[in-house]
Amino acid sequence: MSLAGNDESRLTGCFAGLRVLDFSTTIAGPHCARMLADMGAEVIKIESVEGETMRTRPPVRHGCSTAFGQLNVGKKSVVLDLKSPDGVGAVRRLVAAADVLVENFRPGVMQRLGLDFAALSALNPRLIYCSISGYGQTGPSAELPAYAPVIHAASGYDMAHLSYQPGRSRPDYCGIYHADVVTGTYAFGAIASALYQRERSGRGQHIDCSMLESMLSLTLNEVQWSQFTVAQPSRPTFGPAACRDGYVMIAIASEKTFQNLMSVIGQADWVDDPRFAKYSDRRANWGALMDGVEAWSGRLSVAECLDRLNAGGVPSSAYRSVAEALADPQIAHRGALADVEDAAGSFKVVNLPFRMSEARVAAGPRAASLGEHTADILREAGVIAPGKH
Template identity: 40%
Template sequence: MNNAGSAVGLAGPATAGRPEEPAASGPLKDLLVLDLSRILSGPFATMTLADLGADVIKIEQPGSGDDTRQWGPPFQGDDAAYFLSVNRNKKSLAVDLKSPDGLAAVRQLARKADIVVENFRPGTAERLGLGYEELSKSNPGLIYASISGYGQTGPDAHRPGYDAIAQARSGIMSVTGEHDGPPVRVGVSSSDLIAGTWAVIGILAALHERQRSGRGQWVDISLLDGSVSWLTYVAGGYFAGGGVPQRYGSAHPTIAPYQAFPTADGFVMIAVGNDGLWRRFAVALGREGLADDARFATNPLRLAHRAELVAIIEEILGTARTDEWVARLDEAGVPVGPIQTVDQALSDPQIVARGMVAEVDHPAAGKLKTIACPVRLTRTPASVRTSPPVLGQHSDEVLDQLGFSTSQIKELHEAGAVQ
């Protein structure tokens, strides 16, 4: 718990007339997070903290809220499915940061917070009086995480950051897509999600250090940095003199066969990662002779003759259905999986058995399905406790627990400072 102020009061029971929310039991249950972020990178980070038990207060603009509430269709209730996907387990305080009274309320909340997360363009939080230097004066134990397109330093720090631009500049798009096709953006907003994940890692590292020093610090995360970090072995090959990495579609640049292949009714992903698996694979295909073919005996040789190898495998795999090949290759011990559509993936027995699809009750949308937290902890598990909040759903509750009187809260509403 932050030594600058207890957040226990903010995690207390709901206000009168509202059902009490399930208590958090995760490893971060004694932490208070002030969430100044919106769209995807920040909300994904704060949702992860919330899943792990933290009490997350999401600050939103009255009237409109987080931009993604309107990013539809599809909508569920009054909000877009996009917003609902990354804002569960949070409380919504709708407050106008341009209002002196509203801003004062947020600053009061920041004095009690363990963690602040924001993804404004660099300099914006400072202009609002909500930057790290200002907030840490009254809360020296504060962990303050900023997520931006290019980070807080460097010649492009001032530029607005977007997922697609980070994917483009990082080199990721240059190695994504078919060899003879144009660069392709990853099908999900990977740069945003990578940055959100790194933000959580940075926050947890800073919290651990705070146990020793008692002091907080500023966590500076950029979409571009995070995406560059994912180049790993691709960059390693370039550094080693392997030339500028190219696009290989679903294939691997240094392993073969390791890619998607068409079957009689769909596609299957096959990963033959060593020469032993290659021999098993050849037998499972019913072509034992391939294992001893001089062109394909080792991985370097298979890479050198990749085009010939792929043509042979495609011809064979096209003779049977995906499920037949999956069963045959599974039996042979060859890594294989069907290429599933999203609906197929979300009903996959393994994914269902792992509890990766959860359901909560939403006040406007009814039963709401969501993707669960993938972190598995045996004693203090992550959990999906509450639905994404309706805009301003917890404004009165949070203000009450901050010490505002009923008349003060009424005045804030009448002034339009809160919703």
């Protein structure tokens, strides 16, 4: 979906003409390369003969995973054996015409294959080579195995989150992989920055992206609080407020929203109450404040509560399932979901969360079958002779 008033047929992707070699697996690297594909780049996914591990992740229909499709739609699939001289030779031919390479193997793997930055930049000095790893390419933890749940724990994120759950001491289970998505997005930004610098310098470079540091960037307050002694509020600042038939989230993040909320709940005099008038006092007495809010919200249904909060200019929401969020008319208005296909049929994926007035930003139409483009890409690179398969 383009911005209002634009003729979408005239738009092209910001990275049209860019060729990306995607060696990555699972989530972080594929997410990064999918963003590049959505922005118009030609992304060639290099897979083993067994196929990338996400191809077997549910939901699977007739052998095709939509989880894989969500991360890899719009890419081409080429099967190569990177442990064979022929496979390495093919990569070297492909690198000669590539702009970007993305990989998320454990540090040292690409070097052992003879496909590290030093080896490949000698073939193509303009190559931007992005390495994503758990802890970074060097240092005492560099070669430790890592997946997102491990990084959540190692970064302090899980314990920081737990500190907002009163009366609990056991960390939460992990099912949503923030580290992968955040790191993949940082890698995308670094690649875009390196492309801009290359326009001026004519040279590519190596990007070393750490999942551990990416997760630390999410704990904005905690990074500061860990250096100093900061009093914690008597109740976590943001949490569910009970209604008659469920819960709502109310976010009081400014003086204006605090004043609006007090007006909505019929406690306008609390704006000048010494317990709540200043932010520091309000924070210290947060439990008493929210007890007063719940004395009001507990008499109302979720729908009634939201109607009054929205009318009063108070940021708030019901707690929705993902399915409920996807059904929001705002999602349809924004064109946030794209219909795509794979060999098993059609499904929906989430588009990138931004629109551009002069560029097309959209998921590709199809998730490739394993090795679907091998012959065409290798023939184009001169690895196999014309007419051969």
